[in-house]
Amino acid sequence: MQSLENMRQQEKERLSKCLVYKCVRCGNDFQSGLVVAQDIKNLGDNKNYCPTGCYDEYQTERRVKYYSENAEKILFEHNFPKRFLMWDKETLNPKMKKVLDDLDPAGFFLCGKTGSGKTCLSVVFAKELTKTQKNIYFQNVPELLFEIKGTFDQENKVFNDYGLICKWAEKPYLILDDLGAEKVTEYVRQSLYTLINKRYLDNLPTFITSNLSLDEISARLDDRIASRIFEMCGQPINLGSEDLRLKKHGGKQ
Numbered sequence: 714m715q716s717l718e719n720m721r722q723q724e725k726e727r728l729s730k731c732l733v734y735k736c737v738r739c740g741n742d743f744q745s746g747l748v749v750a751q752d753i754k755n756l757g758d759n760k761n762y763c764p765t766g767c768y769d770e771y772q773t774e775r776r777v778k779y780y781s782e783n784a785e786k787i788l789f790e791h792n793f794p795k796r797f798l799m800w801d802k803e804t805l806n807p808k809m810k811k812v813l814d815d816l817d818p819a820g821f822f823l824c825g826k827t828g829s830g831k832t833c834l835s836v837v838f839a840k841e842l843t844k845t846q847k848n849i850y851f852q853n854v855p856e857l858l859f860e861i862k863g864t865f866d867q868e869n870k871v872f873n874d875y876g877l878i879c880k881w882a883e884k885p886y887l888i889l890d891d892l893g894a895e896k897v898t899e900y901v902r903q904s905l906y907t908l909i910n911k912r913y914l915d916n917l918p919t920f921i922t923s924n925l926s927l928d929e930i931s932a933r934l935d936d937r938i939a940s941r942i943f944e945m946c947g948q949p950i951n952l953g954s955e956d957l958r959l960k961k962h963g964g965k966q
């Protein structure tokens with residue numbers, strides 16, 4: 714049996730061979746022998762971080778910085794329309810800014826006549842949400858249905874669109890733009906129901922823009938779709954009937 718003194722001596726020798734690291738954040742020293750090797754957070758260039766605390770804080774700061782500095786790039790990669798990417802909270806008029814501030818990050822249903830600013834406002838909302846490190850995606854509904862139609866297998870007379878629906882159903886945050894603008898067929902009804910119901914069942918925040926009211930969606934599409942939207946998105950927010958496109962270009966209202 715080893716004597717205690719012997720063990721102490723061995724431990725001392727072991728530690729003397731260990732490298733001492735200095736945390737670049739808090740300045741504390743720590744030794745490779747005292748922490749599990751893979752816990753030492755070395756980012757190269759002698760940038761060592763305390764394995765718990767300092768490294769986690771550093772990663773959080775990096776994430777916050779990345780999302781706030783790259784919001785437009787992230788939105789572009791998440792299928793957002795280029796046209797509105799440069800719009801910011803600060804560029805909105807006070808009335809729209811107030812609507813933006815009241816939008817619920819758990820879900821909303823934005824309606825209003827054509828040109829009332831629904832898509833634009835939803836993009837600005839997404840930019841703000843992205844700055845808080847949330848992954849939000851954009852999909853125009855008529856375009857999605859067009860893609861779905863493209864999956865039709867002539868030979869077997871079936872749509873192979875389940876993967877496509879799941880792709881959007883699983884996004885952590887999703888804007889569905891222009892719901893109700895599509896031509897309604899039984900298949901459209903079923904696809905939209907599947908997509909919305911999946912998100913509804915998984916409690917995933919969903920943001921919808923439409924030219925239709927919820928009553929019109931109920932009548933035109935399906936009351937089961939409208940009912941789920943109401944529960945997920947709350948009371949509809951109506952942007953009104955002023956066409957900002959016409960206004961901008963001096964057209965008549």
Ligand SMILES: Nc1ncnc2c1ncn2[C@@H]1O[C@H](COP(=O)(O)OP(=O)(O)OP(=O)(O)O)[C@@H](O)[C@H]1O
Nearest residue numbers: 805806809826827828829830831832833834957958
């Ligand atoms: N808050 C705003 N202030 C001033 N102009 C705006 C604002 N929001 C949008 N606009 C202008 O109005 C135009 C229409 O906006 P947007 O496309 O968002 O409307 P929409 O309600 O989505 O229309 P549609 O129903 O046809 O899709 C934009 O091109 C933009 O220039």
Ligand SMILES: [Mg+2]
Nearest residue numbers: 831832833891
């Ligand atoms: Mg729009």
Ligand SMILES: [Zn+2]
Nearest residue numbers: 736739763767
């Ligand atoms: Zn530290």
